[in-house]
Amino acid sequence: MQTSSRLVKWLISGPPLLFLLIFFVTPSLIMIFTSFRLPGEFGGLAPVKLLPGEVAGDSGLTIETYQFFFSDFIYIEIFLKSFAVATITTLICIAMAYPLALLIARSRKKFRNLMIMLVVLPFASNFLVRIYAWMIILGPESGLSHFINGILVFFGIAPVTLLFSPFAVLIGMVYVHLPFMILPLYTNLEKHDPILLDAAQDLGANSWQRFWYVTWPQSLPGIFSGSALVFIPALGMFAIPDILGGTGDIMIGNLIKDQFLGTRDWPFGSTLSIMLTLAVLGIAGLFSWFAKPAIRMT
Template sequence: MNTATGQIVELRGARRRPGLFGWLLLAPLLVWLLAFVVAPTGIMLVYSFCQRDELGQVVFEPSLESYARVFDATYLRILLNSMRYAAVTTAICLVVGYPVAYFIGRAREGVRNKLLMLVMVPFWTSFLIRTYAWISILKSEGLLNALLQLLGVISAPLDILYTPTAVIIGLVYSYLPFMILPIYGSVEKLDNALVEAAFGLGAGPVAAFSHVIVPLTWPGILAGVLLVFIPAIGMFAIPDLLGGASTPMVGNVIQNQFLGARNWPFGSALGTTLLLMFAAIFLLGMRREPER
């Protein structure tokens, strides 16, 4: 009996341990991560401690000059502005995306699939094409101003393009699906019996929402906030196209250091600092739990 039990345990352990076939299935993913995530990050980390010569070439001499420059008042102000834009974008996406995700998650299956398809439709078009479309919409003679003037809401065109408002609009439009989809995944798994029990115990809509629904959908909220806030800080295309030179973000500074100023060590130091900040935000968000 003991021998048979031991064999069963060994078989179960063998099934749990990944064999050669399992590692072969993971090999493409591991190679991709090594080539396009680990290696570039390592190169950026090494360059951040190097120097630059007069011709813009990287000189492999250890130095902390680039990191000291990161904390210059000018770049700190740009970093804080980037965080402010990302925070406003995240807040708007959460306020708009949560009701949408909740409605989709509680809809009938046939309707739910169609609504999810509508959320995914923007991903079928190039990101740059969608951003250029917003230029046509927001410019003085664009669709938005023409519609508002036609309805009599305004008498003169609004100057929206190349302003912080245009940047926020572009960021919210681009990242809203990244807020809706994770929250939808949590709402879909929400047990109606718990919500009904809260109402049965005398809780009102606000109390049931804050003490039952929000804690149960917290993983989706946290994932959505991270998926929106973190990439929004480093975005450079939308501020460049919709904000012009009036709203530089840290992503634009990094892009300029690599492509324009040819200061790769400083650009790498900015990127490394941003990466460390992302890791800190992620760890903080993973450790924080809502009150139940």
């Protein structure tokens, strides 16, 4: 009886486990190995010489890429800047998603699904197409640009270019990631028992106190999962800075992409990826540590 149920458990969880092992663990190991190798002369990788009898120190393995990463502050700076962009994106998403999620969660049941559908509707069209659309919206000949610059000129301020700026990157980042904040937040808020707000009001809490002491703390798990869903992809994003950003708006994602596709320095690209993964894992660890009290209540 017990052995057969264990067998069933393995049969069910086996295929996905195997899939992850082959397509996640193996590439990760390959990437780690790659980061210690040397680039080939025409891109790719130089061969590894680990045959017996060969000179030690010329094995084709090196920690040069890691030394290089820490020797030039510019890489750390891009890392920090990427973290800043991802953090600001996450915060703006929280600020924008919260009222909307609350509105959906507190509206009548038959309207909720419609509104949720509207939130996910943009996914129906291609991500790049939507980003290019923003290129037009923010472009110098767009109505928006004319409107903003018209106001600026009216007040005697020099006109600005919206496109190819950190501002444009941030707009794109928030736009793309907003649904990933709204959905978990809505799922959380929708489950709140409305009687708790009645109880709080009955016990003397005004509307602000009801939000701050009852709704907000209960919504923290939703905020945490939404933040993870926004922050991590935002950190690795390269398409939006590529399309909407200027030359100075490069993020880690762009840097890594350039190593593989541009400079063809695979070992350094791998090193950057590993550093990013480690940073994300570190942040995720901190996150779950801070989220503990919020998780305990559920």
